[in-house]
Amino acid sequence: MTLQISSPDTVDKPLRSGTPDRQAYLAALLQQRPLVEKVSPVGLEEVRDRALSLIQEQALPSNHDEDWRFTDLSALYQTAFQRASGSTTLPTPDLEALTWTEASVRLVFVNGVYAPTLSSISACPAGLKVSTLADADPGAIAQLGQQQGMTEVFTALNTVCFEDVAVVEVAQNQIIDTPIHLLFLTTAKDTPSVNYPRSLVIAHNNSSATLIEEYVALAESTYFTNAVTEVWLGQNAQLNHSRIQREAKQAIHIGKTAVSQDRDSRYTLTSLSLGGQMSRHNPVIVPTAEQTDTTLNGLTLAVDQQIADTHSELSFTGSHCTAQQLHKCIVDDRARAVFNGKIFVPKAAQQTNASQLSRNLLLSAKARVDTKPQLEIVADDVKCAHGATVSQLDDDEIFYLQSRGLDRKSAGDLLVEGFAAEIIDQIPMIELRQTLLNAVLSQIR
Amino acid sequence: MIIENSELILSVRNLAAEVDGTPILKGLNLDIKAGEIHAIMGPNGSGKSTFSKVLAGHPVYTVTGGEVLYKGQNLLELEPEDRARSGVFLAFQYPLEIPGVSNLDFLRVAYNSKRQHEGLEELDAFDFDDLVRERLDVVKMDPAFLDRSVNEGFSGGEKKRNEILQMALLAPTLAILDETDSGLDIDALKIVANGVNQLAKPDNATLLITHYQRLLDYIVPDFVHVMAEGRILTTGGKELAQELEARGYDWVREEDMAEVAAR
Structure with missing residues (x-):
């Protein structure tokens, strides 16, 4: 039953999840996509088209969807976000507090747009190539949007809408000691803006690298970041990946980290979620062959009225893989944290050794955490453990x-x-x- | 050592305490002077550990009567941290594990909170590092333990040595060791006892709470007290410990009951 209320501010009220208006909301976001590419590398059009057709089969989620049951998106749906236009004029001192001397290779994006003057790629060691859409290798572009997890609606929306891509490519057999820093900045806007940061990391066979991916607000304002990072690890490649989300207090952040691990590769993700009134991080890791190692470390801090959600998925396909996951949440005030960690061990993934632990610290009586460690095991010769603790200060x-x-x-x-x-x-x-x-x-x- | 006319460090008068409404301490009396080592022995449930925690200020215990003077000051009105800063140290029976906090940082914070209380400048990381490395020798501890999280993954013996290391740094006036010997093998016991002996000085005092006479072979007490049902029943010299070892506790209780009956 629908009740017509003749109140003048009806349209500004939060859309009830489940209403068809989410379609209109999605359409409004899609309408703002770049129709004419500033630069149009070979293959990009196909990548976008594929994502667009994916979106058209889907709807934006509501908390009727199992994956979004605990995380209310009405804060997103009640705000009309306008596409951010890039501004690369930044006072230098601001950047000083946000860059790290150890990470001398740096790509900086402001409101989704590459900022060459703030970036530092001259110190790029041999064997490492960092680029953006303008000078990206067509082979790299072709890899965009190919991973499991790329079909999810927010991720596909990013693929359709991203303005630029940070491309990091480590050549075969190269050990890169210098951490590579990807810094996505958001400046204050008068109107709520939306950004689509996109990163593509390709570590070829036997290579090794360290990546710092950071989302930082330069000022308090309301905006929506929909970020996607794709990581490809070749055989025996190694990546130490830190993902740090320090968005503004009023921001909405939805992020995907999609990782494909070839045989013998080692991947470590250390993910921190600190900012945002509503934030969600979805790491989706797929070891595509045997004998891989995956380490997932996560820390969520939620205070005031923040909602911070982590939904991780690790899907083994081959045998003899190892994985260890430790996710921690600190929740204070009336904030809420969500953790859902799925590990899938199919029949082919014999000899898997995986552990998952969710530890949660509640600092106030009104703080809340919903945690769901989830192991799905089909294989019959594996060692898997999972657990969750929720406690207060002892x-x-x-x-x-x-x-x-x-x-x-x-x-x-x-x-x-x-x-x-x-x-x-x-x-x-x-x-x-x-x-x-x-x-x-x-x-x- | 018993020193004539030395300062009275701890004076406990008719101390009564309870936990969740259950009385545990029922009129405990004890005087400890500077230079002395006291041992409190007694069967399980006699209130020994409760006494040590009440002295340190554990919030779970409620003092219902009596008084505790520490160097003439009312100890019971001080917060636990203020007791610690003014020189009362409790070596825990079960030292807690604090994951993520390095032992070195923990020791420095503890040490500096005492320095601050004494009006001294805090030691920086470098100076403190020198100090702590020197004190490690007291308990023959591997410096690698400094970089590990506080007590995390330490064996029972390592935890107890870590307690004595803290004691060596904080240099307390009154050290209370709550069953520091329990669960230790003989080598670890010797190391711990040796550490305690090195730290006992004419101007401080030590109170050992123990279940076993064995500890007293290595730390020789000036006084041995037998505790049961929340009171000290009898007090003697170190030979009393041997008698307890040989005869158990029952005779003390019986004598006490006879004495009470005679009154």
């Missing part, structure tokens, strides 16, 4: 610290710091680790 631990001279507050802070540090310490740059630890602590104090 009185005995606090007393132990007090008995060593720390006051109650400092004791609690140190315990939270320790809880967070277990994940943050996995990030391979000390400067960044310190910045992130301070960012976490300043949020809960």
